[in-house]
Amino acid sequence: MTYCGVMTMKHTMVTETGFPFEMAEKHITVVRHHRWIVGHAIWAAVLAVVLVFAGGCGAKSAEQPKEVGESVASARKKYATSQPYDVANKEIVLGQSEGTTFKLADMDSSVTYEPWFRKSHGATPFVLYRDPELHTVEQVYSTASIRSDGTLTISPKEQYDEEVRWTDEYGSVQRDDQGKILRLKLSSGNRWGTREILYLAQYNDLKTGKLLKKPLVHLMRIKPSSGQLARPSTTMRIGDDGNLTLSWKPVRGAAGYVIMQVGIGGAEKWPNRDGDVTTTATSRRMLASTTATSWTTSDRNRSSLDAASVRADDLADGTSGTLWQQEHYGKLRDYELFVLALDDDYVPSFESDHILGRDIAYKIPLMRAGETLKKENILSPRTIDDVPVTYPVTMADGMIRRFPVHLDEEGAKLYVHRQDGTEWVKIPFRVIGTELTDEFYVRASSKDYRGKLADHNRKALAARATGSVQTVTPMETRNIVATKKDAYSDSIPSTDYVVEADNALEEYLGANMAAGKEYLDLKAFPEVGDDGVLRQAMDLVRQRNPILPAVISYYYSPSKKLVELRYGDLKDALKQTTTLISKVGAIKKAIIKDGMGDEKKVDAINRYIADHAQYDYEALDKKNAAEAIADQQGQDSREAIKAKDDMDLNYGYAWKPEGVLLKGKGVCASYASAFQLLASQSGLESAYITGQTSGGMHAWNYVKVNREWKMVDPTWNDSDANPNAYLNLSLKDDRYLSTHIPDSSFVNRYHN
Template identity: 25%
Template structure:
């Protein structure tokens, strides 16, 4: 469906007609005077125009399930596609559905969400559909219009412009409508979900990617939209129930890149990424002011293209990996620090900062000798956070430092040595637009485990394991209840240790996933066999009949801790991983060669656990002390428990205390330096909640 801008209003204005337009849908026409043949002809033309308008401004949703229990607890209809971004969604209904809070819809009757997990609400209004007849009543789900100001500052002068972003359908082009009642108002046995895809006349930017710069700024890149005059970088931030300021334009550019460096503010101290905060009050402020209550901000980020003042649908950007973006320094370290006597030796090797998700995190501290200056009887030492723009100036008595050059060098060596290992490079999964589109038939899946929480992911996983370079998903991509292709692809990469796809690159043309494989077919098959042989040998030697699932987990953990070492040389090149170090992120690094980083530990644990008959998943996230990380969860009875083999490895002989510290624990038991947050890329969104430890 193609939205229209009502060009017929000018025609109707010349017909001496009175017109009432209700929410862009309902039209009532009243004719004055006698009706001649000419006026009848004009009325016919007007009716045709009205009918065309209603076709484009209204889409009816199905009320019967196509797939029952597609996602546990929910039925799904056939998706509705090609709906205009200004259109109403019509639902057959003989009941009322009053909306007191646009964010929540008609609670328990009709609700609208932006995500498959049904956790991110979309604000709507729900009204009686006045175009429907009394014998066939409908409700109209109406989108809310979006206008947002954009403020720029130059030479201490602020200038504001208004950005027309269309409606909330533009900002949420893939929505999920949940019907809890049948058309006659009776409760359904399970809620009915309809996925709706919206389109705008202006094409959305494609192949949008996000990354974090060496200075801790968000970097966005996207492909150019033909004839686009500008692009808006848009941040949706739901703060409570208020629609005001819920949409912010944080960037406006004619280029196809944007950096949050443009939001950096420096007065006495510098802050960065302030506009992208995901909580109203950060944890550090709460500690000092416990009367303040933190409220998580439901946030989404994306880019909107503008052609002839018409906004496109928003191309979304995943916040995965961006939650750790720094905002401000958090100077807690100086309580009791004996700077007056110990000088730089009293400075911490960790630089504490508050990130956009409100957490206090740490990174390696560093001092640039060229920035150190003397101010009377004190050295002014700018303590910087590695990977941020943040700086914390520290005044140190000159008398406490014998040799400032040697003191700075010693401090930097200590800080670098103490920086914690992590080793997860999310950018290893790349989706590009320029890969060759060579055809490839569907390949038979080798006899290795292929994991997927749903049919689409299992199919992709099987083809990755088989070494396919073109995976045709056209028969599954639009099936009700299945995740979108990118969501399923990421899950397939992370949850399949035999796929060896972490360094593959992908493009998607709408029906086929094209794969630029990191390894040749021969190398893939050779390494898969070595992994399978190693997994079988380890399980035969460590797992015995009569063992409980918990005993099996403990045995696999000890084997990996005893037999593997963390690959610090590989971790040192994480910013630009050469082919010779890729093994450290793949299953065979730890399992076959006995060395790797966290991703390899997690893959190896998963391969061994599956061989031993355990149900397990790889989890990815971010450490509070900085860096991406990977670990596992395993199912014991009816509960899931976390296992972090990497952090159980004591860097030496087996130690029962350190070797079991993070073994079969709840999520909340990761504390102190092990505190972490989970990303959502390791599992399809609709299934993430299934793996929470309880």
């Protein structure tokens, strides 16, 4: 499904080794935003809407890169104060049954270990987490675990046995011949389990017992045991019917696969120094088991993806709800999804990279918004003219989204009432983008009802979403072979572009992408333990820096700490980037004056866009036409692919900043990305936001004005009837909240 805010890109997997490009060095400026976005991996939050994951590493060794450049080290220092914890320079590599020992002060010494957690029963020098956000606790190592000689061993022997009930693809519990419930053992008393990377947080100075200013995190990489299966390399897509599909390549030696869900949050909470809480995983369950290499949700199991604490539809009666509902509205009960491969003895592989509930919940239609349907009297229209163009649906994040209603013109039947002779039409309908179907019974005339059905469907098509997020696709697992000894970039290249970044990794990735570098050395970033962390960082960099050349795929070798990026037409992309940089520089020089405050800068940028751009209805019509062909012929049909390729080639600019800035026209995605680009280059902190409005999916901006986030909708501000009605509005402004519903990932990031 697509929408006005963002544009769908279909990427091709790249398997051949590319060649590096040598770029001239230019001046670089970096915009630093000292904020920590809670809820994503070490730097992150993401936009990403379609997630794909890569597996292990190639066997051949690449050329050894040179030593890490000074610019990376200086960038780390620059962002140090904004990061929630430090990362140890060296990984701890352990076998499945191995432990690691730390030397602390002897127990008979006078050293007292200070507790990090305010409400903890005692000091906890080490806490083991399964995620880089330090949300999900695996095991706590308190001072009670310190031996008399002052050593403390972090060992899998401390782990609890963990198992889940074996289920089939319908969720039914499986039993053996004797009727005993079959259980899948995920970890045991002498094995670390299925997580390849664990995060060991150290809270105390090991000699003095004093608390560290912030935790020191040791990455623990668990080596596979002899004969252990490779972890699945998983891709994800959300289909036109709103169902989630996970797919993976066959794992050699696998007898089957299980799809697992781990809940984040629950009864046991660890308060941190500021009184907030770090939650533990409270539930791990098997959603399905299969011998196939894909799994798709259905009516039977889609409810398992529900992440809402309180649904908007529960408050549709207009009341403020209970106190509990008020406090939990908009908050998610997060979870992780991943796939395990099993051998003939049901021994699991490591987990595939995780899909987070918060990243997909706002895209998964869950059920009819029943209370809203009643309130708006949608269920019983009197005539065809009263049939709604859109239909309210509760999503897995608890928010209500409106999807177009398509009436079945072929299946509609006319009935004549026997007693009074009135004419009625039974109209089957489906809610586009979901599996929801139903029927309307309305009064109609036999003379014109079919024409009215066709008119309704044309309106529904116009209301349909028209674009999707460009994401980065990992390459298939293979070898990385550098073509030159110095092929791998290990420093931050210079460019005229101002890179928006929250940390050294984002700055490093963004600057190298701006320079068209294909080979990157990540040895200076030990926190990038797996592909999931890198993917989230790359998605965020791409979202916040729309001017960067499009990376269509990449491959990461965790063992070598090397990345290969693959671009589209890099030469044209860099030329386009240079043109955009020049244009943005000229605009900035013309409209941003010395001494301007934040609000005046925002006003100037908004005014420039409104004066120099117009909405590209022709591009939107072409997108709608391509979508209609995909609906009728199937999205993989030759006609649909040709229509989409033609649209992308001739009208793709309308979803990118160059549409508004270079051609003077675009849809809302172009307006919002152009605003973000101009704002960032003018020293403002801004964000590209997607979500729902009465007209369907939409894109707009948040911008920080005098340290407070404000809302700007440059598309709607470009209006003769009501200009600048959505300029510098508070995120709590009723005008904004009554017309725009941001996707839940942005709610968690900016509203909580």
